Amino acid sequence: xxxxxxSLYGEYAAGTMDEGLALxxxxxxxxxxxxxxxxxxxxxxxxxxxMLETLCEPVExxxxxxxxxxxxxxxxxxxxxxxxxxxxxxxxxxxxxxxALMGCHGGKLKWRSIGGGSKMAVLxxxxxxxxxxxxxxxxxxxxxxxxxEGLELTLVLRGAYSDEQGTYVAGTLTCNEPGTxxxxxxxxxxxxxxxxxxxxxxxxxxxxxxxSRR
Amino acid sequence: xxxxxxxxxxxxxxSPGTIRAGEPTSEDLLVAVGQARSRDAFIRLFEHYAPRVKxxxxxGGTPPDLADELAQETMLTVWHRAAQYDPAKSGAGTxxxxxxxxxxxxxARRKAARGxxxxxxxxxxLFFLPDAxxxxxxxxxxxxxxTHIVSAAMATLPPEQAEILYKSFFENKTHSEIAEETHLPxxxxxxxxxxALERLRAKIGPEMAP
Numbered sequence: 001x002x003x004x005x006x007s008l009y010g011e012y013a014a015g016t017m018d019e020g021l022a023l024x025x026x027x028x029x030x031x032x033x034x035x036x037x038x039x040x041x042x043x044x045x046x047x048x049x050x051m052l053e054t055l056c057e058p059v060e061x062x063x064x065x066x067x068x069x070x071x072x073x074x075x076x077x078x079x080x081x082x083x084x085x086x087x088x089x090x091x092x093x094x095x096x097x098x099x100a101l102m103g104c105h106g107g108k109l110k111w112r113s114i115g116g117g118s119k120m121a122v123l124x125x126x127x128x129x130x131x132x133x134x135x136x137x138x139x140x141x142x143x144x145x146x147x148x149e150g151l152e153l154t155l156v157l158r159g160a161y162s163d164e165q166g167t168y169v170a171g172t173l174t175c176n177e178p179g180t181x182x183x184x185x186x187x188x189x190x191x192x193x194x195x196x197x198x199x200x201x202x203x204x205x206x207x208x209x210x211x212s213r214r
Numbered sequence: 215x216x217x218x219x220x221x222x223x224x225x226x227x228x229s230p231g232t233i234r235a236g237e238p239t240s241e242d243l244l245v246a247v248g249q250a251r252s253r254d255a256f257i258r259l260f261e262h263y264a265p266r267v268k269x270x271x272x273x274g275g276t277p278p279d280l281a282d283e284l285a286q287e288t289m290l291t292v293w294h295r296a297a298q299y300d301p302a303k304s305g306a307g308t309x310x311x312x313x314x315x316x317x318x319x320x321x322a323r324r325k326a327a328r329g330x331x332x333x334x335x336x337x338x339x340l341f342f343l344p345d346a347x348x349x350x351x352x353x354x355x356x357x358x359x360x361t362h363i364v365s366a367a368m369a370t371l372p373p374e375q376a377e378i379l380y381k382s383f384f385e386n387k388t389h390s391e392i393a394e395e396t397h398l399p400x401x402x403x404x405x406x407x408x409x410a411l412e413r414l415r416a417k418i419g420p421e422m423a424p
Binding site for chain 2: 009010015049059068070126
């Protein structure tokens with residue numbers, strides 16, 4: 001099942017989505033410009049904004065809160081360290097949301113070979129979410145068939161990959177439901193560069209070995 | 215609990231905590247903060263939104279003291295980011311909601327950070343404000359009256375769909391938590407959300423269809 005369920009955008013917009021998964025969605029919105037996805041998120045934001053206006057009975061602020069905020073208006077917020085583009089491979093840079101996360105972690109990907117010319121890098125783990133990884137799969141190479149216990153979101157950034165259900169080109173967000181098994185193969189000539197998060201996944205030596213097994 | 219009026223003329227009187235017909239809309243005030251750095255406009259926005267943001271956060275399970283603090287932080291971010299606000303792209307309530315939601319995520323992360331490894335990227339850098347969207351001109355017309363349109367659309371939802379949306383957006387519950395609480399299969403929760411969002415989208419912005 002590859003189609004993105006619109007409820008996913010609801011969970012993203014509500015801010016209740018696992019942060020690793022949410023960062024993949026944010027990356028998708030930042031790189032693809034997919035009007036459908038933007039419209040879905042936009043609808044959710046409008047819905048929530050309207051609820052804020054109409055369903056929230058005001059709760060009185062503590063005394064002095066306005067004065068306290070007014071006193072801080074002239075202090076500029078700390079600039080974010082993560083503005084600089086971070087290379088993913090060749091001339092491809094990481095999507096801005098992931099770069100912002102990386103920027104506060106030294107800003108360099110640590111690639112590990114997973115055999116056959118393919119490599120992976122574990123991305124910094126968000127405070128409230130699952131691990132994410134960047135994958136660079138060599139042309140025509142397979143990842144071992146794998147099954148996930150949690151939802152997997154993958155954003156294809158360059159090249160393409162195929163599995164039993166179809167082919168996914170750069171700019172595509174794919175979704176694999178918990179319990180599903182798939183057998184991805186990178187594009188014959190371009191290979192595949194992607195970022196991925198699996199809910200609940202914690203990287204272990206086992207997973208690294210699994211990835212390197214062919 | 216009066217929904218906002220559509221665009222209207224400048225204020226003739228000041229009425230803390232509420233914005234009535236004949237006064238500037240929240241969108242006007244937010245533009246005044248962004249473009250003219252108007253403290254008066256900011257104070258009026260604070261009086262209207264801070265207590266609502268606090269209420270929103272409390273509904274989502276944030277303790278009242280922290281909700282107060284986060285509502286203050288939300289309004290401070292409103293001040294700093296108001297220059298990026300474009301009334302053609304989103305209503306003020308929608309824009310402020312996304313900031314409040316991000317503060318809630320930030321607070322959860324700060325809490326998690328006390329327990330171990332974490333990062334300190336401001337959440338606004340990770341989760342976009344609606345301004346990152348690129349609306350069509352048709353959409354801009356709809357946005358100006360968004361509260362009315364969305365309220366009317368919400369009123370047409372079947373109660374079981376509205377309830378789930380409320381739990382998701384307001385009570386800060388994941389779809390799995392909603393499934394547990396309502397004794398519904400997760401697939402049913404997701405499909406109700408999908409149906410509700412499809413229905414809302416059809417009413418809110420048919421021009422946005424791909």
